[in-house]
Amino acid sequence: MGTARTASGPGGAPAPGAGGASGPGAGGASPLHVDAERRRIHYYGRALDLSRYEFGLLRTLAARPGRVWTRDELLAQVWGADSDSFDRTVDAHVKTVRAKLKAVAPDVEPIVTHRGTGYALADPLPPAAGVRLLPSA
Numbered sequence: 001m002g003t004a005r006t007a008s009g010p011g012g013a014p015a016p017g018a019g020g021a022s023g024p025g026a027g028g029a030s031p032l033h034v035d036a037e038r039r040r041i042h043y044y045g046r047a048l049d050l051s052r053y054e055f056g057l058l059r060t061l062a063a064r065p066g067r068v069w070t071r072d073e074l075l076a077q078v079w080g081a082d083s084d085s086f087d088r089t090v091d092a093h094v095k096t097v098r099a100k101l102k103a104v105a106p107d108v109e110p111i112v113t114h115r116g117t118g119y120a121l122a123d124p125l126p127p128a129a130g131v132r133l134l135p136s137a
Helices: 052-063 071-079 087-102
Strands: 033-036 040-043 111-114 119-122
Touching: 033 052, 033 111, 040 052, 052 071, 052 119, 071 087, 071 119, 087 111, 087 119
Parallel strands: none
Antiparallel strands: 033 040, 111 119
């Protein structure tokens, strides 16, 4: 149940209102589904409870699976160019997003750290059939 790729905003992130997480190598369907209009992200069929910045971070990573985003690029995309936030803000939010993703699929490492550079969404993510999912709460 993936969505079609749509127009991109600055830096390759989805334009406001754009959805889509199906990326190259994902076979047209991704376990990560972004619904930008509703500001919801489903991971292996489960809706994630994300803050504004967690949503923006995961949405940006999902827009281009495999692309390495620097902390500065993520700050500009998610927090805005005028933000007073620091690059460690990105690290802290990545940590909380990882915890929320791990609560659904504990055996999957969807966010890859590129030491000294930034972060990327793993490409491809394994299909649900090959993943141990935890029961819904």
